[in-house]
Amino acid sequence: MTTFDDRGVESKRRKMGFWMGNARVKATTLHSFKGWESRLLVVQITRASSDDSLALVYAGLTRLKRNVRGSHLTVVCSAPELAGFGRRWPEQG
Structure with missing residues (x-):
């Protein structure tokens, strides 16, 4: 659906x-999902080149709903602007 x-x-x-x-x-789309939450999410990020697209990414990542049965978030990112994000993670402690 x-x-x-x-x-x-x-x-x-x-x-x-x-x-x-x-x-x-x-x-x-994340635009259609605003205001809703789910305990199981897959978020696909294809671009993050502007403040608006970064805000939309943030909105999508915060749609995960805490649940006693567990919550699961999978992020699929092909945005070249975010390619180094995972590599910097350990350096941030």
Whole structure:
């Protein structure tokens, strides 16, 4: 199930049914996911070249919901601007 549709009315209908649907895997944009949370997330980052795109990345990463059964976040990043981020992590202590 996705929320992707170029037709405004159909896109809105899909977004409203997105969260209330069954437990299937669902795909949407971070713009459509704002305000929602989930205990299982996969966030794909394709660009991080502006303050707006970095804010969107942050918003996506903070959509993980804490749960007694555990929470899982997977980040798939192909943004060249963030290529060195993981390499700098150990240096930050």
